[in-house]
């Protein structure tokens with residue numbers, strides 16, 4: 020993800036998404052199941068308010084299943100339709116069509132009553148960078164990579180990808196920015212790899228991650244790094260991990276960058292198991 024979201028870019032991205040919205044019946048909003056609020060665009064509700072929407076909690080395979088359930092209840096209580104998804108393996112994909120039909124039922128019934136022949140549901144995938152948009156499009160389109168071609172009268176050359184007989188997807192997703200000006204959101208996005216480590220300080224990201232693990236998954240932290248007790252202070256915690264994993268500089272000093280890289284790499288490759296970085300009811 021190399022995009023820097025300057026105000027001009029934000030306005031352009033928003034304009035592009037608004038243009039795409041005119042073409043479709045339903046929005047599939049992809050969020051990261053590990054941080055479903057931090058991985059949403061702060062203005063998304065306002066931007067897509069004109070269209071029905073399904074929230075897809077993607078990368079659910081990497082999230083804590085208990086907490087994913089809480090998120091599903093959370094969205095349900097808000098009257099929003101949400102599904103857990105693993106776009107990489109395809110788990111959850113087959114739920115998308117039935118839910119889309121349910122969400123669009125009124126509209127589809129109305130058209131049917133008018134005698135309009137049903138056509139494919141047109142959908143747009145939308146989400147922040149790295150949330151899995153391309154993976155989902157490729158997955159959905161796998162048997163039907165043939166594109167239906169440009170539609171006349173559409174100025175921007177949009178291509179449609181058929182998903183079975185009943186869905187057509189815009190082949191370019193809508194990309195919107197996350198709420199990264201909030202520091203805590205930034206750390207969560209960095210830990211999950213949604214934004215590059217170079218945007219925030221590597222050691223700061225790791226301090227956030229270790230404190231998070233200490234509070235939420237202490238047993239996993241102990242087990243992974245062979246700790247009998249978790250030191251209360253962050254520096255001794257770094258030092259213990261560094262000692263156990265040999266993240267030392269010549270002369271026996273702890274190499275904090277190397278320790279940070281190790282911890283973040285292990286979190287991202289699920290060495291500490293499936294983790295969720297926020298749960299409903301917490302402030303973000």
Ligand SMILES: Nc1nc2c(ncn2[C@@H]2O[C@H](COP(=O)(O)OP(=O)(O)OP(=O)(O)O)[C@@H](O)[C@H]2O)c(=O)[nH]1
Pocket residue numbers: 020077078079080081104105106107108146147148149150151152153154155194
């Ligand atoms: N474990 C897991 N990984 C996923 C899933 N979906 C996507 N990924 C991985 O997440 C990374 C980003 O996926 P992309 O499909 O490129 O994301 P994108 O939203 O298109 O990204 P941009 O092009 O930056 O906007 C890739 O390494 C994918 O393999 C999922 O459900 N589970």
